[in-house]
Amino acid sequence: MNLTTVEKALDIILSNSENFGIEEVSFLNSRGRVLKEDIVADRDFPPFNRVSMDGIAIQSEAFFKGVRTFDIEGIQAAGNPQLQLQSNHNCLEAMTGAVLPKNTDAVIPYEQVEINNGTVTVGVESIKKFQNIHKKGLDRKQGTLLIHKDTVISSAEIGVLATVGKSTIKVAKQPKVIIVSTGNELVEVSETPKEHQIRRSNVYTLVSLLERLNIKAETAHILDDKELLEQRIKSFLDDYDVLLFSGAVSKGKYDFIPEVLDNLGVNKLFHRVQQRPGKPFWFGKKNTTTIFAFPGNPVSTFVGCLKYFYPWFQKSVGISFINKEQAVLSDDFYFKPQLTYFLQVKLTQKEGTLMATPISGRGSGDLANLIDADAFLELPADRTNFTKGEVFPLINYR
Amino acid sequence: MNLTTVEKALDIILSNSENFGIEEVSFLNSRGRVLKEDIVADRDFPPFNRVSMDGIAIQSEAFFKGVRTFDIEGIQAAGNPQLQLQSNHNCLEAMTGAVLPKNTDAVIPYEQVEINNGTVTVGVESIKKFQNIHKKGLDRKQGTLLIHKDTVISSAEIGVLATVGKSTIKVAKQPKVIIVSTGNELVEVSETPKEHQIRRSNVYTLVSLLERLNIKAETAHILDDKELLEQRIKSFLDDYDVLLFSGAVSKGKYDFIPEVLDNLGVNKLFHRVQQRPGKPFWFGKKNTTTIFAFPGNPVSTFVGCLKYFYPWFQKSVGISFINKEQAVLSDDFYFKPQLTYFLQVKLTQKEGTLMATPISGRGSGDLANLIDADAFLELPADRTNFTKGEVFPLINYR
Numbered sequence: 001m002n003l004t005t006v007e008k009a010l011d012i013i014l015s016n017s018e019n020f021g022i023e024e025v026s027f028l029n030s031r032g033r034v035l036k037e038d039i040v041a042d043r044d045f046p047p048f049n050r051v052s053m054d055g056i057a058i059q060s061e062a063f064f065k066g067v068r069t070f071d072i073e074g075i076q077a078a079g080n081p082q083l084q085l086q087s088n089h090n091c092l093e094a095m096t097g098a099v100l101p102k103n104t105d106a107v108i109p110y111e112q113v114e115i116n117n118g119t120v121t122v123g124v125e126s127i128k129k130f131q132n133i134h135k136k137g138l139d140r141k142q143g144t145l146l147i148h149k150d151t152v153i154s155s156a157e158i159g160v161l162a163t164v165g166k167s168t169i170k171v172a173k174q175p176k177v178i179i180v181s182t183g184n185e186l187v188e189v190s191e192t193p194k195e196h197q198i199r200r201s202n203v204y205t206l207v208s209l210l211e212r213l214n215i216k217a218e219t220a221h222i223l224d225d226k227e228l229l230e231q232r233i234k235s236f237l238d239d240y241d242v243l244l245f246s247g248a249v250s251k252g253k254y255d256f257i258p259e260v261l262d263n264l265g266v267n268k269l270f271h272r273v274q275q276r277p278g279k280p281f282w283f284g285k286k287n288t289t290t291i292f293a294f295p296g297n298p299v300s301t302f303v304g305c306l307k308y309f310y311p312w313f314q315k316s317v318g319i320s321f322i323n324k325e326q327a328v329l330s331d332d333f334y335f336k337p338q339l340t341y342f343l344q345v346k347l348t349q350k351e352g353t354l355m356a357t358p359i360s361g362r363g364s365g366d367l368a369n370l371i372d373a374d375a376f377l378e379l380p381a382d383r384t385n386f387t388k389g390e391v392f393p394l395i396n397y398r
Numbered sequence: 399m400n401l402t403t404v405e406k407a408l409d410i411i412l413s414n415s416e417n418f419g420i421e422e423v424s425f426l427n428s429r430g431r432v433l434k435e436d437i438v439a440d441r442d443f444p445p446f447n448r449v450s451m452d453g454i455a456i457q458s459e460a461f462f463k464g465v466r467t468f469d470i471e472g473i474q475a476a477g478n479p480q481l482q483l484q485s486n487h488n489c490l491e492a493m494t495g496a497v498l499p500k501n502t503d504a505v506i507p508y509e510q511v512e513i514n515n516g517t518v519t520v521g522v523e524s525i526k527k528f529q530n531i532h533k534k535g536l537d538r539k540q541g542t543l544l545i546h547k548d549t550v551i552s553s554a555e556i557g558v559l560a561t562v563g564k565s566t567i568k569v570a571k572q573p574k575v576i577i578v579s580t581g582n583e584l585v586e587v588s589e590t591p592k593e594h595q596i597r598r599s600n601v602y603t604l605v606s607l608l609e610r611l612n613i614k615a616e617t618a619h620i621l622d623d624k625e626l627l628e629q630r631i632k633s634f635l636d637d638y639d640v641l642l643f644s645g646a647v648s649k650g651k652y653d654f655i656p657e658v659l660d661n662l663g664v665n666k667l668f669h670r671v672q673q674r675p676g677k678p679f680w681f682g683k684k685n686t687t688t689i690f691a692f693p694g695n696p697v698s699t700f701v702g703c704l705k706y707f708y709p710w711f712q713k714s715v716g717i718s719f720i721n722k723e724q725a726v727l728s729d730d731f732y733f734k735p736q737l738t739y740f741l742q743v744k745l746t747q748k749e750g751t752l753m754a755t756p757i758s759g760r761g762s763g764d765l766a767n768l769i770d771a772d773a774f775l776e777l778p779a780d781r782t783n784f785t786k787g788e789v790f791p792l793i794n795y796r
Contacts, residue, residue: 027602028602047591079582079594079622082593093651110649147769156769158605159599165589183476184475184477185495189425192563193563195445196480196497199560199563204425204556205560252476252494298557298561324747349724352725352726352751352792366443367561370554371549371555394750
């Protein structure tokens with residue numbers, strides 16, 4: 001039997017990444033998206049010498065010459081234009097966030113002064129020039145690169161985008177994806193299945209897994225009918241960047257997907273991978289449309305999406321990050337077949353180290369086991385014994 | 399100065415959690431929400447003796463008696479009602495996912511047979527009764543608890559919900575939140591600030607941090623005017639479950655928030671926490687409305703939301719999980735003030751262990767530093783020297 005190794009399969013998939021282009025979105029709707037422009041400081045940060053404690057602003061020279069009482073000339077509030085201290089023997093009250101007044105160069109906090117009738121008496125014997133002043137440009141100079149192109153936008157980036165006035169930004173366009181289930185045994189979630197039927201679930205798992213990547217996928221269901229499949233998939237190939245299938249890729253009489261895709265001129269890049277679950281996975285391409293056809297059992301579909309579609313998508317939109325997470329196996333584990341095994345594990349963290357405890361599965365089709373687990377530990381194909389304390393690659397889905 | 403310790407502050411906050419009630423949502427829109435009902439298996443899983451390999455279904459008795467060739471009576475396809483094998487000397491082709499035909503009890507895969515003219519010759523010398531059959535109820539029996547109440551719904555749960563036909567489910571209602579910025583120095587993101595002004599950013603950071611929790615927050619901006627503040631906050635207290643403030647809680651002349659909240663009958667539970675950044679944090683309650691008033695500098699607001707609002711929300715909606723993530727400090731670090739220090743760190747994973755590398759900050763106001771970091775490491779207040787290799791609590795915001 002001709003099995004592609006997991007490493008080779010991933011290589012082929014990654015070398016077939018695509019570019020979906022760029023679009024402009026509101027910065028506030030950009031969380032999780034991939035930035036497609038460099039973001040630079042539009043001014044110095046802080047943009048002015050910024051008062052960083054509430055207190056009084058003075059000319060330090062006067063203090064060093066022995067002056068300890070200062071008459072208050074006024075208040076420099078945040079949001080007000082810069083005032084100017086008129087006399088070195090006076091002071092201005094100055095608030096956090098305010099511009100440092102002209103002719104002042106130190107702020108003494110309220111905690112260190114007494115105020116009586118408009119006169120301030122300073123209660124400390126030493127101050128430093130520029131104390132409690134966040135100097136103009138100290139954090140970042142105008143023009144400095146703040147956020148690199150290809151950064152995945154998080155809440156931290158959203159704050160910076162707001163600060164520099166980028167109300168809209170360029171991000172990677174998301175692919176247009178359709179998720180297709182096949183199989184005459186499937187009925188809708190809201191229906192009551194007959195004895196020999198089951199409800200459609202894999203498409204919804206996939207919709208949800210893609211939602212995590214901020215992809216809004218469409219869905220379709222096609223009965224096990226070759227003509228119907230050909231006709232509908234033909235139009236999907238024209239209309240979408242990605243087709244995800246679940247089911248009909250194995251050796252059954254009605255597993256028409258590989259044949260139909262072949263008839264439609266899709267270039268098969270591999271079929272069957274040396275892994276469990278998910279061995280009958282089929283991958284191909286037609287022009288710029290990429291086709292992932294996962295086996296129909298729920299766990300195969302789930303792990304296939306995480307292991308193959310996720311990194312393909314991430315590479316396509318330009319995310320330099322590739323999942324390198326690992327975890328420590330907490331118990332000895334034995335797996336005989338010469339297949340990469342995606343072991344369902346429960347994760348705990350112990351002193352900063354991620355421990356993976358195997359969940360005893362009841363076969364690859366047992367979706368309910370995914371509930372008890374958090375992740376898959378990827379055990380290599382060339383061994384049968386995996387020892388407590390060893391470290392393996394991890395795919396976390398929580 | 400009266401500082402509340404970080405531990406005490408969190409205790410007070412958690413003992414003031416709220417219950418926002420329950421609502422019914424479509425299962426497909428429930429990712430990240432907290433389930434408020436137990437989900438049980440509506441039937442056995444698998445619901446019937448399920449064929450798990452494509453091949454032929456036979457009566458094993460016949461095989462054990464020496465029969466090796468079987469005439470094909472028909473095909474048991476997935477989604478078709480159960481057939482019955484008429485003669486023990488015959489077989490039915492049976493597809494993965496199909497009901498096992500009546501009067502059969504073993505499936506021999508296509509790989510192990512030859513088919514000529516409607517007759518199958520089996521090429522193996524031993525089979526097992528029930529081989530390649532996923533037995534009814536093996537995974538889960540009807541009525542078994544599949545997903546506990548209070549589970550946070552992920553893609554795995556979505557698949558199970560679909561399988562058991564829960565097209566709508568009960569989840570914890572989200573709180574109604576308004577995020578309020580104050581400060582005359584703030585202008586909108588799309589505006590060009592004057593020399594002494596800066597753009598409004600903290601509310602958007604907070605909106606985005608709450609979006610991570612699937613909370614759609616509203617926002618407001620109020621100028622530093624006591625009467626205006628009182629009037630608008632009064633109505634917010636009536637209309638929202640949570641008020642988040644950013645700014646105006648320190649000692650400045652225009653830091654009206656504590657006074658205004660007091661005037662409006664809000665019960666102050668603490669003001670000022672023994673931490674950096676974020677010391678002037680104010681927390682209080684009026685009836686069932688909870689008020690988090692964070693200091694206005696961007697990093698203080700950011701860390702305050704993650705350290706205090708997040709666990710408060712999680713406890714309120716019934717998430718049993720409390721962040722216990724930790725990481726290993728990668729370099730010696732020194733911090734003198736007797737304050738809990740939220741150190742900005744970059745995370746890397748090494749053999750399953752999370753390493754935290756300090757990012758040299760330029761003061762708590764430097765939002766741009768958050769871009770270079772991934773998380774905060776929480777260094778306790780009672781020490782000044784933190785040694786490479788030590789493990790500390792972590793707040794990861796990526």
